[in-house]
Amino acid sequence: MKSLLLKKYGDIGKALSFSEIDKPIPNDNEVLIEVKAIALNPIDIKIAKGDLKAILPSIVKKPKLGFDICGIIRKTGSMVTSFKNGEEVFSRLPLHKGSGFAEFVLADPDHVASKPKNITHEAAATIPLAALTCIQAISKYAKAKAGQSILIDSGSGGVGTFAIQYAKSLGLNITAVTSHKNEVLVEILGANRVICYDFESFLDDGEKYDIVFNLIGDNNPLRSILAAKKGGTVVSIGGPPDIRFVLKLKINIIHKLLLYPLFGLMSLPIKILALVKGVNYYRFLTESDGKQLEIVKGLIEKGKIKPIIDRTYPLEKYEEAFEYLKTNRVKGKLVLNKIY
Numbered sequence: 001m002k003s004l005l006l007k008k009y010g011d012i013g014k015a016l017s018f019s020e021i022d023k024p025i026p027n028d029n030e031v032l033i034e035v036k037a038i039a040l041n042p043i044d045i046k047i048a049k050g051d052l053k054a055i056l057p058s059i060v061k062k063p064k065l066g067f068d069i070c071g072i073i074r075k076t077g078s079m080v081t082s083f084k085n086g087e088e089v090f091s092r093l094p095l096h097k098g099s100g101f102a103e104f105v106l107a108d109p110d111h112v113a114s115k116p117k118n119i120t121h122e123a124a125a126t127i128p129l130a131a132l133t134c135i136q137a138i139s140k141y142a143k144a145k146a147g148q149s150i151l152i153d154s155g156s157g158g159v160g161t162f163a164i165q166y167a168k169s170l171g172l173n174i175t176a177v178t179s180h181k182n183e184v185l186v187e188i189l190g191a192n193r194v195i196c197y198d199f200e201s202f203l204d205d206g207e208k209y210d211i212v213f214n215l216i217g218d219n220n221p222l223r224s225i226l227a228a229k230k231g232g233t234v235v236s237i238g239g240p241p242d243i244r245f246v247l248k249l250k251i252n253i254i255h256k257l258l259l260y261p262l263f264g265l266m267s268l269p270i271k272i273l274a275l276v277k278g279v280n281y282y283r284f285l286t287e288s289d290g291k292q293l294e295i296v297k298g299l300i301e302k303g304k305i306k307p308i309i310d311r312t313y314p315l316e317k318y319e320e321a322f323e324y325l326k327t328n329r330v331k332g333k334l335v336l337n338k339i340y
Contacts (some may be wrong), residue, residue: 001018001020001022004101006048006099010049011049015048031080033089037124037337038066038264038336040322041068044067065101068129070089070122072086076109082109083109083114086116088113090125091288092288110291111290122312122337128159128288131162131292133237134167134213136292137235141233145325146170148173149175150172150211151224153177158308161213164189165306168304169299172211174196180196182331208230212232212233214238220236221238221283233281234279240283241267245263263318311330314336316338
């Protein structure tokens, strides 16, 4: 079968190439999925550049890309009872599992859910990573309750557009940060208030929030803590990893011991500020979870969440797609069709 593989670390458009590899065979507790569409994510670019080699050593020997997929189950292992051949499904493949840029891919049934009936394969492929990130950030870590206020920093990207809709479904009061050109988009998605970062900072008015969902790195986690209420929660996927982050990594104990002091030092300024301000801070790594995707499936079928696709490309134009992704101007998600 054909697969788009990362042959070397570097610029993703140049480092990828098509290869002919053996079609995978599922073990007793795996399903074989014929991939129909796959969404791009910024983490694909980071892996290709080699930025994550220190914390994800499993990708050094066999780097894999492409984690948001939608397709059709073509074969199930002997122990699989939750899915059957011919069923349309979507999944967020674990980072060590990939690669989704292939005609067929293996998946653990616990990481798979039935595709929402009212959307296309392309639309469903945009959902898994963004959905799981939002559910785990807003519900699991922040323990959001109806009526609470939430600041979503970067509301027009793949995670942000989903976060606004998910927060709305929970009954939260939403403030979204985006550029002026995307103001109308985030309002349509459900933001009660929009802060345009090209005109003002979310710290300018002194407003404090029960939850701050930080999606950007640099100094934004520190600024997010300043925007949170005392006793509030900041959940980040953009800040430096902390000690708790190490526990989630699938690495050996020696590697974990080496990373503990490094991550502890990197996150120390954030931890100190959070302690001083009385704010709970979580930096987490999204985990694959089919049961959570089933929750999302229900929300989509009820019309409470709508996938946002900026552009769709045929697979052979992957270089063009990744070049656009690198501009950081994508509204929602980018998708590749699996055309062979």
